[in-house]
Amino acid sequence: xxMLDGLRLLDGLRFRNISSPIHKIDPRAKFVYVCALFFxxxxxxxxxxxxxxxLSQVPLVIIARVKKEWLRLIRGSIFFAALIFAMNVISLYFxxxxxxxxxxxxxxxxxxxxxxxxxxxxxxxxxxxxxDIFGLxxxxxxxxxxxxxxxxxxxxxxxxxxxxxQTIMDAQRARGxxxxxxxxxxRIRNYIPILIPLIVNAIRRSLELAxxxxxxxxxxxxxxxxxxxxxxxxxxxxxxIISIIIILISIYVWLFIKIPSITQIMQL
Amino acid sequence: MGQNGAGKTTLVxxxxxxxxxxxxxxxxxxxxxxxxxVATLARKVGFVFQNPDHQLFSETVEDEVSxxxxxxxxxxxxxxxxxxxVLNILDLxxxxxxxxxxxxxxxxxxxxxxxxxxxxxxxxxxDEPTIGQDSxxxxxxxxxxxxxxxxxxTVIIVTHDVEFVTECEPRIILMKNGRIIADGDxxxxxTDPNLVSEASLVLPEITQVFMRLNDYGFPRNVIGVYExxxxxxxxxxxxxxx
Ligand SMILES: Nc1ncnc2c1ncn2[C@@H]1O[C@H](COP(=O)(O)OP(=O)(O)OP(=O)(O)O)[C@@H](O)[C@H]1O
Ligand SMILES: [Mg+2]
Numbered sequence: 001x002x003m004l005d006g007l008r009l010l011d012g013l014r015f016r017n018i019s020s021p022i023h024k025i026d027p028r029a030k031f032v033y034v035c036a037l038f039f040x041x042x043x044x045x046x047x048x049x050x051x052x053x054x055l056s057q058v059p060l061v062i063i064a065r066v067k068k069e070w071l072r073l074i075r076g077s078i079f080f081a082a083l084i085f086a087m088n089v090i091s092l093y094f095x096x097x098x099x100x101x102x103x104x105x106x107x108x109x110x111x112x113x114x115x116x117x118x119x120x121x122x123x124x125x126x127x128x129x130x131x132d133i134f135g136l137x138x139x140x141x142x143x144x145x146x147x148x149x150x151x152x153x154x155x156x157x158x159x160x161x162x163x164x165x166q167t168i169m170d171a172q173r174a175r176g177x178x179x180x181x182x183x184x185x186x187r188i189r190n191y192i193p194i195l196i197p198l199i200v201n202a203i204r205r206s207l208e209l210a211x212x213x214x215x216x217x218x219x220x221x222x223x224x225x226x227x228x229x230x231x232x233x234x235x236x237x238x239x240x241i242i243s244i245i246i247i248l249i250s251i252y253v254w255l256f257i258k259i260p261s262i263t264q265i266m267q268l
Numbered sequence: 269m270g271q272n273g274a275g276k277t278t279l280v281x282x283x284x285x286x287x288x289x290x291x292x293x294x295x296x297x298x299x300x301x302x303x304x305x306v307a308t309l310a311r312k313v314g315f316v317f318q319n320p321d322h323q324l325f326s327e328t329v330e331d332e333v334s335x336x337x338x339x340x341x342x343x344x345x346x347x348x349x350x351x352x353x354v355l356n357i358l359d360l361x362x363x364x365x366x367x368x369x370x371x372x373x374x375x376x377x378x379x380x381x382x383x384x385x386x387x388x389x390x391x392x393x394x395d396e397p398t399i400g401q402d403s404x405x406x407x408x409x410x411x412x413x414x415x416x417x418x419x420x421x422t423v424i425i426v427t428h429d430v431e432f433v434t435e436c437e438p439r440i441i442l443m444k445n446g447r448i449i450a451d452g453d454x455x456x457x458x459t460d461p462n463l464v465s466e467a468s469l470v471l472p473e474i475t476q477v478f479m480r481l482n483d484y485g486f487p488r489n490v491i492g493v494y495e496x497x498x499x500x501x502x503x504x505x506x507x508x509x510x
Contacts, residue, residue: 173286
């Protein structure tokens with residue numbers, strides 16, 4: 001089921017058409033903000049700053065009115081989070097040279113939290129930015145239209161693909177296919193009847209899409225103009241400035257303030 | 269039958285356990301679908317999906333048709349017999365070694381049907397089987413369905429094709445907005461203009477003609493072409509015209 005879970009996770013990133021102050025911010029400004037969050041998340045590897053970072057995003061999610069989708073995404077990433085946690089604990093236990101089990105667990109938790117913060121900031125961006133607007137901003141940043149179009153189309157087809165995977169699985173199960181049966185090799189082989197129709201349909205659909213686009217004169221005029229143009233406004237610059245301040249503060253904290261670990265705090 | 273989005277596909281997916289009821293229960297031959305796997309139920313309930321491209325994956329038509337038979341653990345000899353037979357019934361024998369992906373839409377649909385018929389399920393569900401079939405294939409399919417029915421099998425067809433249904437004279441269930449709005453004989457339901465329009469269908473053409481002919485003493489509730497032919501010929505040979 002993991003393939004489907006992965007698709008569902010991607011589907012969770014799908015833009016929902018609602019409006020909020022966050023939705024209205026220019027995607028380029030939001031992108032700078034996400035980069036700032038990424039930077040901070042990579043900079044620190046202690047629990048406390050990562051936790052602060054995680055919690056500080058919650059008000060933003062609420063303002064953006066995407067709480068439900070966001071929660072679903074976080075829940076969806078729990079599987080990967082658990083995997084990261086387990087791998088960290090195991091590798092630190094054998095190669096880490098950490099003084100105690102408690103500190104190993106704390107460090108692994110921090111790494112897991114880092115992953116969740118990355119997912120979180122990523123999801124805020126995609127949940128509040130329509131693929132069209134995103135494509136438009138890529139285009140205005142000078143990326144050739146063909147690439148922008150391919151990108152937005154790919155995003156658009158994720159939910160279609162998720163639904164189709166479900167239908168194909170249903171159709172094959174109705175013919176007696178048992179996905180969860182057999183040993184390791186057998187289980188992988190079980191996915192062949194699902195992957196082949198999925199790939200064939202994707203190819204067929206892209207050919208059809210190409211034909212439909214060409215019959216509607218796609219690419220006929222060399223110089224495209226857009227009906228909408230993105231313009232950075234005052235609040236967009238504000239958002240960028242906030243992002244830069246976040247980066248500066250965290251560099252300051254990282255350089256000059258010693259952050260205690262939870263295990264140390266508990267020992268006091 | 270019923271309008272797009274009425275819930276027909278959703279309903280029939282409950283019959284082989286692909287969907288489980290959130291309230292109440294679904295019994296197939298006395299077995300609660302919540303307690304058995306889809307693969308177990310599938311042995312009894314064959315389900316042909318609306319779009320054949322959601323299931324075709326094999327290199328040859330033959331392999332495609334034997335896929336389910338292998339899953340259900342039939343032996344080699346039975347498999348080849350069954351494949352032979354079902355390819356013959358669905359007029360696919362000459363495509364035996366072809367790739368299913370190279371066939372036309374209507375042919376792919378028949379391969380999908382063959383791949384389910386092959387294990388001879390007791391209950392057969394067909395989701396829109398007539399889409400893309402020419403009238404010759406439709407007639408063959410109809411006769412085959414009637415034959416299955418006479419062998420005591422339950423055949424459930426989801427369709428918008430009124431003319432296809434009339435000749436079979438089945439029990440009809442009309443759906444709308446996730447609910448059943450009518451359940452009864454084809455003759456009774458398909459000749460009721462209100463019900464038919466509520467389900468976004470049209471009256472069978474024969475019925476439309478016979479409603480007009482009512483003034484001449486013909487019955488109103490005629491749905492089949494063959495019945496219509498018989499009634500008209502009887503009248504003509506009686507030499508009685510008003
Ligand atoms: N997985 C799902 N989750 C929620 N709603 C769904 C799901 N699948 C279908 N629906 C909705 O349920 C309703 C019934 O869908 P269904 O596919 O059963 O219709 P149908 O009667 O088969 O229509 P058609 O004639 O177009 O095939 C539709 O409104 C559809 O949008
Ligand atoms: Mg349907």
